[in-house]
Amino acid sequence: MQTFFVILILAFGFLITFQIAKTSEYVAVLRGEEKARKQTNRINAFLLLIFLIAGLIGVYYCNERLKGKILGEAASIQGEKIDTMLYITLAVTGIVFFITQILLFWFAFKYQESDQRKAYYFPHNNKLEIIWTVIPAIALTALVGFGIYYWFKITGDAPQDAMQVEVTGSQFKWEFRYPGKDGIFGKKYYKQIDPEKNNPLGQLWDDPYNRDDIVINEMHIVVNKPVKLIIGSKDVIHDVGLAQFRMKMDAVPGTPTTMWFTPKYTTRQMIEKSGDPDFVYELSCDQLCGKGHYSMRGVVIVETQEEFDRWLISKQPQYMAAHPAQAPQKTQPADTTKRVAANMNK
Amino acid sequence: MSNDSNLHGKPEIVTGHEVHHDEHHVHHHKETFITKYVFSQDHKTIGKQFLITGIAWAIIGGLFSVLFRLQLGFPDQTFPILETFFGRYAKGGQIQPEFYYALITMHGTVLVFFVLTAGLSGTFANLLIPLQCGARDMASPFLNMLSYWFFFMASVVMVSSLFVSTGPASGGWTSYPPLSALGDANQGSKIGTDLWLIAMALFVVSSLLGGLNYISTILNMRTKGMSMTRLPLTIWALFFTAILGVLSFPVLLSGFILLLFDRNLGTSFYLSDIFVSQTGQALPNEGGSAILYQHLFWFLGHPEVYIIILPSMGIVSEVLAVNSRKPIFGYMAMVGSLFAITILAFLVWAHHMFVTGLNPFLGSIFVLLTLLIAVPSAIKVFNWLTTLWRGNIRFTPATLFSIGFVSLFISGGLTGVFLGNSTIDIHLHDTKFIVAHFHIVMGVASFFGMFAGVYHWFPKMFGRYLNSTLGFIHFWVTMAGAYLIFWPMHYEGLAGVPRRYLDLSGWHNFNKFGELNKMITVVSIIVFAVQLMFIFNFFYSIFKGRKVRHQNPWGANTLEWTTPIRPGHGNWTGEIPEVHRWAYDYGKDGREFIPQTEPIGKGEGHH
Structure with a gap:
């Protein structure tokens, strides 16, 4: 009924406008x-x-x-550079914006048609045209220069001591893998992915480096320590968006990507700084990935090295979950033969 | 002579060129309703067909945006009326995610391709190229007719995709694979995407047929005395637009065909290492590259935004000069900057891909080339400003829309300087900032150019005027609305709010723009209503508008105003007039305007 009235009023308003016109x-x-x-x-x-x-x-x-x-202050050292670049650009474009918009509307008002004035025949002027080709060219060269300088700093190789986290996107969740004590990620192959067998990332269990890898659905990183993300996807293109750190990188199936940054504040420090007791770093999917795209959220916790070590030690490697309560070496071949047999029967 | 054989003009039209005019080379074809209005080969009728089809699409595309704005502005509210119309897509009166993504995909596709490419280039290239070059019709009127009918077929296929049971394509207007390749991962990637791809392929054919025609007409069929440097800027702009389209659309087509293969024939151009969780199965495809599609897509995709904006730039240059009663400032610089933009348009595509894992060195080259494009754009803006300076400006609705275009082009162009710089793009990529940027600079600005063109050339199209009071209301509401909708949206983007999110309530850091989104939705509904008013004005004025009584109502120099008020097929009743000067002798030697057909007088100043 309400909708009907709104439509009626709109139609009526339109009719009046039309009659006046x-x-x-x-x-x-x-x-x-x-x-x-x-x-x-x-x-x-x-x-x-x-x-x-x-x-x-x-x-x-x-x-x-x-x-x-x-968003307030950037929460990573790289983010600071991005913010600096943003403010430089804002200053340059802001000046241009105000000058040109004011001139545009002022000229339009000032030179409205009048019987007293004749339009001034002014087809071109080389000097003026050179001036306003050169000035934007200089301004933009400066912006390109700053931009590329920061770009290479941000996208350059991660420091040797950076911790590594593997991030995998899939419809519509994030999974994180830590290399464990050995510091090396085990091999994986997408055809081995089997969530029901507790192998969500397709880890190859015969690779010994996989024995201590930890798979988890929350990212923990250490404050003031560079972190390198190795990013992949299981199905469609996703994107690791970390707005507070000002970082972003696509997750592409079949083509791993990387990105690194150095967080400046722990989650707890951010809660104090922002005065918001519920503050949390969020990881958003920034590339359309299907119907759940808008809800593909991950949580990032920045903490001190101590807290991080304590947290990591409390986690069980994925290998254990995939091989519950067994001596690992024994069951492996048996499982394989069973599966081969099953395949042959098909 | 070349176009004589193709004409089917009215008996009273003498179709011979000056060489043969004494032979009375007249065709006595009978015009039926079908040949005159449906399968017409008259460029003016084809232009109108493009315009009216474009308007139909604009209503559909605009309505889709109102629907998804309802969801964004009022995520908690239910609208039972939506369920009445859309059934399970709006269960309980709330827009479902699949439906939301189908709406944004179709909104983008329809407006970018069907309205602002076909509806804009198709209309004004067809209408203006023969009229302003001094030709009786296009180089090939038959191909020109096919161009429209391929567009029509594309439209039919695209509309039909809206009614399939799994819904239309919903992978975004860019349709990136693997999302657009896997029906199991996305409802809209079932038959809907096949139809989308077929419609787009037909669309590419249409735009190639049109583009080749535009280029050959401009190069070969200008009247006597019409050297390239005497062409109005509208023609230059349409010329470069056609070149962009002809060189880049085939690349898009190849990208689409590979995608069709991946979807239906089991190839792996774009697919590799995929495990679909819905079915719990790993796909056999290995070795493909999802990023390859993005290169192919953006090799058209970026020139495409210039295909959209260049015609508007041409129209605005012409309308501003005519209504300031002053020559366009820096004609050669305007042509040169159009040329520079055309070249650079091909060299910037990867700035859409800064965060795909692209080699950072390659990224830096694209930063340089992208920001370079701001230089010719700045030249154009300064030249428009100088055109207004010390003019004697008449504010027709067309003038107002042109001024609005310049204002929006400045605002949207400047935010492009943020995004083109890869460092800042890391933060702003795929946020609402980019949505605000391209809607202002490419969407609304191009629409403003299109409106300016419709208001300015409506008298030539239909021999009647649009009601200008409605025109003024149309302008002011749209102008204020465009800024109210898109200016604050930049702030959402700066806060990192990703685009294509239909509900922010699950996000701690993004969920603080409820009031703002409500305001934007209300304004966009008002703006949409005013566009409907414009469309009413358009159709009402075709039949009932005030009649044009003067051959040259705006006092313009260009050739289209030397034709009869309602020109028949063949445009001029006698010989095609000869041209003696450029198109912009306004206010010269104390005279308000000097048409291009007037010979240079003795002792006349040189421009």
Whole structure:
């Protein structure tokens, strides 16, 4: 019923607008088209000026309302560089924005049609054109220079002592693998993936490096210690988005990618800094991956080395989950033969 | 002479060129309703067909955006009326995720390709190229007709995809595989995506037929005296647009065909190492590269945004010069910057792929080339500003939309400087910031150029005026609405809110823009309603609008205003006029305007 009334009111409003528009056309004809045209010309010129002023106030108001809601300080050392670059660009483009918008609307208002003025025949001027080719070129060269400098710093090789975490996306969850005590990830092959047999990542159990690898659904990293993420996907393209750290990298099936950064604050420090007791670092999927894309969330916990070690030691390697309560070497061949036999029967 | 044989003009039209005009080379074909309005080979009618089909698509694409904005603005509310219309897609009056993703996919596809490519280039290239070059029709009117009908077939297939039981394509307008290749991973990637790909293939054929025609007409069929440097900027812009399309659409087509193979024939161009959790099965495909598709897609995808914006730039240049009563400032710089943009458009595609794991060195090259494109863009803006400076501006709805275009192009262009810089792109990639950026600079700005063109050339198309009071309301509401919708959206992006999220309530750091999203939704509904008003104005004015009584209502120099008020097929009743000067002699030597057909007077100043 409510919808019906809204539609009725809209239709009615439209009808009135249309009638007024129609009448104004007739009135214009009666009053002399030229005169009516000049009047609307003045109204529109005035409105352009109003739009400029209202727009500038709007820009200020919008900033006041929303500046507190955009993310605060970057939580990684690399993120700081990105923020610096963002502010440099904001300053340069901001100046250009205000100058050109003000000129545009001011010229439109100032040079509205008038009987007193004749348009100035001004087809070109080489000097002016060179000036406004060179100035943007210089400004952009500077921005490219800064940008590429930071880009190489951020995308360069991770430091040798960086800890490594493997991140795997799949519809619609994140899984993390830690290399365990040996510091080396075991091999995996996607055809071995079998969540029911506790092998969600397709680890090859005959690779000894896999024995101590830990698979978990929450990422823990150490404050002030560079971390290198080795990113992959099981099904479609996902994207590891870490807004607070200002980092992002696609997760592509078949093509592992990497990204590294150095977190600056522990989760607890961020809770204190932001005054928000529920604060948590979030990992968002930033590449459309299907119907659950908007809910593909991961949690990142930044903690001290001690806390991290304590946490890691409490976790059981995935190998144990896949081979419950057995001496590992014994069951492995038996399982394989059984499966081969099953396959042969098919 | 070349186009004579293709004409089926009215008996009173003399179709011979100047050489043969004494022979009375007249065709006495009978025009039926079918040949005049349906399978017409008249470029003007084909232009109108593109425009009206484009309008139909714009209503559909716009309506989709209103639907998904309802979800974004009011995620907790239910709208039973949606269930009435969309059934299980809006169970309980709430838009389901699959439906949401189908809506955004179709919204993007429809507006980018069917409205702002076919509806914009198709309309104005067809209408203006022969009229402003001084030709009786396109180089091949028959191919031109086929171009429209391929577009129509593409439309039929695309519409049919909306009604299949598994729903239309829902992998985003870019349709990245593997998501778009695996029906098991995504409902919309079943038959819906096959139909999407077929429709797009037909669309590519249409745009190639059109583009080749536009290029050959501009190069070969200009009237006597119309050297390339005397062409209006609209023609230059449409010329470069056609070149971009002809060189890049085939690459897209190849990408789509490989995707069709991967989907249906078991090839592995894009697929490798995939385990689909829905079926619990690992796929046999190995060795493909999902990123290859992105290269093929963006090799068109980036030129595509210039295919969309260049015609608007041309229209705006023309409309601003005519209504400032001043020559366009820096004509050669305008042509040069169009050329530079065209070249650079082919060299920047990988800036869409900074975070795909692309080699950082390669990324840095693309940063340089991307930001380089800002230089010709800046030249264009400064030249438009100088065109307004010391003019004597008449604010027709077309002028207002042109000024609006410049304003939006500045705002959206500047945010492009953020995104083109890979360092900042790491943070802003795939957030609402990019959504705001391309909607302002490519979406709304191009629409403004299109509106300017419709208001300006409506008298030429239909011999009547659009109601200008409705035109002013249309402009002011759309202009204010565009900024209200997209300006604050940048802040969401700065906060890291990813695009294509239909509900933020599960996110601690993103769930703080409820009020803002509500405001955006309300404004977008109002703006959509005003577009419907424009469409009403459009169709009403075709039949009932004020009649044009003057051959040259805007006092413009270009050739289309030397044709009769309602030109028949063949455009000019007598010989095609000869051209003696460039298109922009406004306010020269104390005269308000000097048409291109007027010979250079003795002692006349040189521009």
